[in-house]
Amino acid sequence: MSRLRMGMIGGGPGAFIGPVHRIAAELDREIELVAGAFSSDPERSRKAGESYRIEPARAYPDVATMLREEAAREDGIDFVAVTTPNHHHLPAVRAALQVGLPVICDKPATATLDEAIEMAELVASAGLPFALTYTYSGYPLVREMRARIAAGDLGQIRKVIVEYPQGWLAQQAEGKQAEWRVDPGRAGIGGCIADIGVHAFQLAEFVTGLKVTRIMADLGAVVPGRVLDDDCQILLRFENGARGALLASQISVGERNGLRIRVYGEKGGIDWRQESPNAFALYHLDGRTELVQAGDPGLGAAAVAASRTPGGHPEGYLEAFANLYRDFAKQLRGEPGSLVPGMADGLRGMQLIDLAVRASREELGWIDFPA
Structure with missing residues (x-):
């Protein structure tokens, strides 16, 4: 089976997520990074190409040149990965789809x-595979929780609590990774809610299989002088009547990457933490607590397929990210079994950002979350 050839947009010197995409894509040797427009600065793009060890001629000065030159090659790229700040996503995706290339963003x-609405229309019109890297849906035990809830192991879901505390933006933003996230011109209308709140939201819907139908949001910009939110509290109401809460913060001093989800049903509960993934x-109604571990006998097919090592050999963030790329490769090859999030997840995430920001600013109280 020949490897799929990836072209990257973004991921230049100093980027965090670009190298993560590259490592994740290549982990299972199904995909190879062969080209990129890594920066709007041609020299920085060239330097990034050196660091990724691709052919010098395939580190392009801009996106248009990459797409044109790669289309003329017999060994041109098979798809594009978009790893830029948010304000570049739409033009990058549009350019790739227009030349017939699938996209993972x-x-x-x-x-x-x-x-996002425009992007959804572009994706639908192109009819090409499109995926979004909501990383945490790639963890084996997240997929196991999803399968058990779908099988009715917890019974009717009654309550969902999802939280994502970080502390790295508790002071004035310094450095490339911090500065663009607090800049409305590059991040968009949401700060913390767009950076990590959407991860928590997507995880809640992915694990439970339930859609949120109403929210009550309280977002704040805590650090003096900051425009975008850095601390968020959102009450949730799910389609089956279950209640929930989403807490996301980047000013919680001492917290690192504390994503956690708890789901309670009529027959039991589940508690998972990303820092111990x-x-x-698994809480039982009779008071027993069961520890379900990666590699355990009896895990479902989705969790087994997402694992690479025997039990007791920890897998983490990069492997979860790699599972999304492996699922995307399945889509590109027309194979079944992919659980990688797509445009529908992207639209719901952007709805959350838009509704939560507006509801909080205008103190609207409970508002509907349209389907």
């Missing part, structure tokens, strides 16, 4: 809801 979909607690 970093989350959230775009900078604004209007852009290889186990979750």
Whole structure:
């Protein structure tokens, strides 16, 4: 089976997520990074190409040149990965789709809801595979929780609590990764809610299989002088009547990447933490607590397929990210079994950002989350 050839947009010197995409894509040797327009600065793009060890001629000065030159090659790229700040997502995706290339894009979909709607129309019109890297849906035990809830192991879901505390933006933003995330011109209308809140939201819907139908949002810009939110509280109401809460913060001093989800049903509960991703607690109605671990006998097909090592050999963030790329490769080859998030997830994430920001600013109270 020949490897799929990837072209990257973004991921230049100093980027965090570009190298993550590259490592994840190549982990299973189904995909190879062969080309890129890594920066709007041609020299920085060239330097990034050197660091990724691709052919010098395939580190392009801009996106248009990459797409044109790669289309003329017999060994040209098979798809594009978009790893830029949010405001570049739509033009990059549009350019790739227009020349017939599938796209995998970093989350959230775009900078604004209007852009996401336009992107959804482009994806539908192109009829090409499109995916978004909501990383945490790639963890084996997240997929195991999803399967058990779908099988009715918890019974009717009653309550969902999802939280994502970080502390790295508790002071004035310094450095490339911090500065663009607090800049409305590059991040869009949402700060913390767009950066990590959408991860928590997507995880809640992915694990439970339930859609949110109403929200009550309280977002704040806590650090003096900051325009975009850095601390978020959102009450949730799900389609089956279940209640929930989403907490996301980037000013919680001492927190690192504390994504956690708890789901409670009429027959039991589940508790999973991203910083200890290889186990979750399964609470039984009779008071027993069961520890479910990666590699355990009896895990479902989705969790087994997402694991690479025997139990006791920890897998983490990069492997979860790689599972999304492996699923995307399945889509490109027309194979079944993909669980990688797509444009529908992107639209819902952008709806959350738009509605939560507006509802909080205008103190609207409970508002509907349209399908």
